[in-house]
Amino acid sequence: MKYIITTLGCKVNQYETQAIETLLQARGHEPGQKGQADVVIINTCAVTAESGRKSRQAVRRLMEDNPGAISVVCGCWAQTDAEKAESLKADVLFGSGDRVKLVEAIEDALDSHERIVSVDRPFERREFEDLPAGAFSGHARAYLKIEDGCANFCTYCIIPYARGRVRSLPPARAGEKAAALAAQGYRELVVTGIEIASYGRDLEGRPGLSDVVCAISRAAPGLRLRLGSLEPTVVTEDFCRAIQKTGGVCRHFHLSLQSGCDETLRRMNRKYDTERFFSAVTLIREYFPGCAVTADLITGFPGETEEQHGETLAFITKCGFADMHIFPYSRRPGTPADKMAGQLTHAVKSRRAAQAQQAADRMKTAYLYSQIGAELPVLFETEAEGVSVGHADNYALVSAVGERLRGVVKNVKITGVSGEMLVGHIV
Numbered sequence: 130m131k132y133i134i135t136t137l138g139c140k141v142n143q144y145e146t147q148a149i150e151t152l153l154q155a156r157g158h159e160p161g162q163k164g165q166a167d168v169v170i171i172n173t174c175a176v177t178a179e180s181g182r183k184s185r186q187a188v189r190r191l192m193e194d195n196p197g198a199i200s201v202v203c204g205c206w207a208q209t210d211a212e213k214a215e216s217l218k219a220d221v222l223f224g225s226g227d228r229v230k231l232v233e234a235i236e237d238a239l240d241s242h243e244r245i246v247s248v249d250r251p252f253e254r255r256e257f258e259d260l261p262a263g264a265f266s267g268h269a270r271a272y273l274k275i276e277d278g279c280a281n282f283c284t285y286c287i288i289p290y291a292r293g294r295v296r297s298l299p300p301a302r303a304g305e306k307a308a309a310l311a312a313q314g315y316r317e318l319v320v321t322g323i324e325i326a327s328y329g330r331d332l333e334g335r336p337g338l339s340d341v342v343c344a345i346s347r348a349a350p351g352l353r354l355r356l357g358s359l360e361p362t363v364v365t366e367d368f369c370r371a372i373q374k375t376g377g378v379c380r381h382f383h384l385s386l387q388s389g390c391d392e393t394l395r396r397m398n399r400k401y402d403t404e405r406f407f408s409a410v411t412l413i414r415e416y417f418p419g420c421a422v423t424a425d426l427i428t429g430f431p432g433e434t435e436e437q438h439g440e441t442l443a444f445i446t447k448c449g450f451a452d453m454h455i456f457p458y459s460r461r462p463g464t465p466a467d468k469m470a471g472q473l474t475h476a477v478k479s480r481r482a483a484q485a486q487q488a489a490d491r492m493k494t495a496y497l498y499s500q501i502g503a504e505l506p507v508l509f510e511t512e513a514e515g516v517s518v519g520h521a522d523n524y525a526l527v528s529a530v531g532e533r534l535r536g537v538v539k540n541v542k543i544t545g546v547s548g549e550m551l552v553g554h555i556v
């Protein structure tokens with residue numbers, strides 16, 4: 130049979146879509162063209178109310194474009210909003226787990242022409258699902274999902290209800306998978322998951338994130354490792370020392386900040402205050418001089434006052450981030466924050482986001498200029514008219530004159546900044 134698959138949401142969802150495709154192709158199925166597919170699959174996202182709306186839209190559009198095909202709706206939105214998803218009358222409705230069963234259900238539905246609704250209870254999942262994914266052909270960078278689930282229950286977030294408890298890929302198996310990706314020629318591995326700071330709490334001996342990073346590094350010493358988003362609480366002296374020792378971890382750390390005001394962090398049910406966050410930033414910089422520390426921020430959380438927003442602006446400036454992802458708070462039905470008093474207008478949330486963005490832009494420019502004179506290892510990814518472009522270990526985009534460098538790491542001496550890119554020459 131021929132299938133079309135669409136993905137909404139994060140890198141983990143893309144990884145899982147790739148696994149679904151790999152499983153389908155292993156059973157002899159092939160990708161198809163618009164209008165000629167036997168099956169359309171929509172891997173949905175639930176992170177905001179808007180993601181849910183886009184997921185619904187994608188389901189309707191794919192069904193209309195492929196009227197003869199059976200429709201399959203799976204992923205986080207199908208999991209958290211199963212009733213709404215069911216009202217779309219998809220032929221197969223699945224949650225965010227067990228891709229092997231999903232593929233079997235698709236085949237059953239094709240044979241029987243009967244609807245299959247099988248949304249499980251995510252909190253009953255106990256095992257990490259080891260998926261065949263991560264090698265994106267034509268890319269220099271591969272992905273390794275080491276963890277699923279989250280037990281933090283931040284008050285604005287629906288993800289724990291979509292993904293269930295923390296489940297981890299054992300370190301030895303992570304090492305094997307990394308070594309296999311290195312053998313395929315990948316030079317960089319993004320270590321990812323839903324909440325990787327909680328890695329290992331379900332495994333015997335409770336290995337931590339630094340243990341799995343060290344295991345990966347030992348198994349695939351030629352790969353440079355880029356860590357996915359980190360909760361600041363994982364950043365301790367031991368953690369920094371252990372991952373620095375590997376010599377292969379990129380000097381780019383993305384921390385979830387969300388607010389620079391202690392009272393707001395408390396109401397978000399974040400597990401740190403600004404002092405703890407700042408000590409994480411300081412430690413990282415001590416162990417990885419010149420590194421890029423980037424962060425996520427939510428503006429206009431319910432009840433956030435102008436003064437508290439001002440505290441956040443002052444705190445992000447103190448941190449001096451190399452880049453930020455800033456989101457105006459988005460209400461998510463089913464979360465405690467959605468029921469909180471003091472919901473702010475769209476205009477207030479957006480204005481605060483714009484103010485934070487201005488500060489972030491200034492910090493980004495300062496960070497880029499601070500790199501002039503540095504020599505950065507760049508993994509080249511694209512090439513046009515004799516100029517190659519790639520990401521440095523600090524994730525800055527770098528361009529340099531040179532050809533046939535795709536997939537190669539070269540040191541580049543940085544000589545200037547052009548827009549949001551560093552420019553330099555190959556050493």
Ligand code: SF4
Nearest residue numbers: 279281282283286288
């Ligand atoms: S740490 Fe918080 S924001 Fe991140 S997935 Fe878990 S509950 Fe959501």
